[in-house]
Amino acid sequence: MKIYFELNGESRYEEIEPGESLLSLLRRVGMRSVKSGCETGDCGVCTVLVNGRAVRSCTTFAAQVRGKRVTTVEGLGDVDDPHPLQEAFVEAGAVQCGYCTPGMILVAYELLSENDNPTPEEVRAAITGNLCRCTGYVAIVDAVLLAAEWKREGKWR
Ligand code: FES
Ligand code: FES
Secondary structure (H helix, E strand, C coil), rough: EEEEEEECEEEEEECCCCCEHHHHHHHHHCCCCEEEECCCCCCCCCCEEEEEEEEEHCCEEEEHHCCCCCECCCHCCCCCCCCCHHHHHHHCCCCCCCCCCCHHHHHHHHHHHHHCCHHHHHHHCCCCCEEECCCCCCHHHHHHHHHHHHCCCCCCC
């Protein structure tokens, strides 16, 4: 079966297998920022945005994004042209192994799209379903608050 969807602003028409997960599809088409972890919806490393909402791609069928907008970290920025959220994570020292980082950045992007002046408690609530075994979360919360500050200052594109 083929489905049409938008991936990071580009139209895609991809063949999918019956029952294939969105995680599998995105990895197959080269979105290596989308990580595989528990594959049971518990760790958040596979998070992507679908029509601007954070979803677990491991527990989402590829067929469910038919006609929808999918955003991965590749759609925000890269090493040569990072998004301010990515820069904030580096600035705050919120990246260690980096495995959780794409999912963290996308849940933060969803939060800051709706609220560019969150409290630390609101940031913690937003990332609560995303596990990080390296940082202890403090630097991640600092990074999101820094990105929010930059957004309020008009530094986001
Ligand atoms: S791999 Fe999807 S939530 Fe863990
Ligand atoms: S930086 Fe290693 S899991 Fe979060």
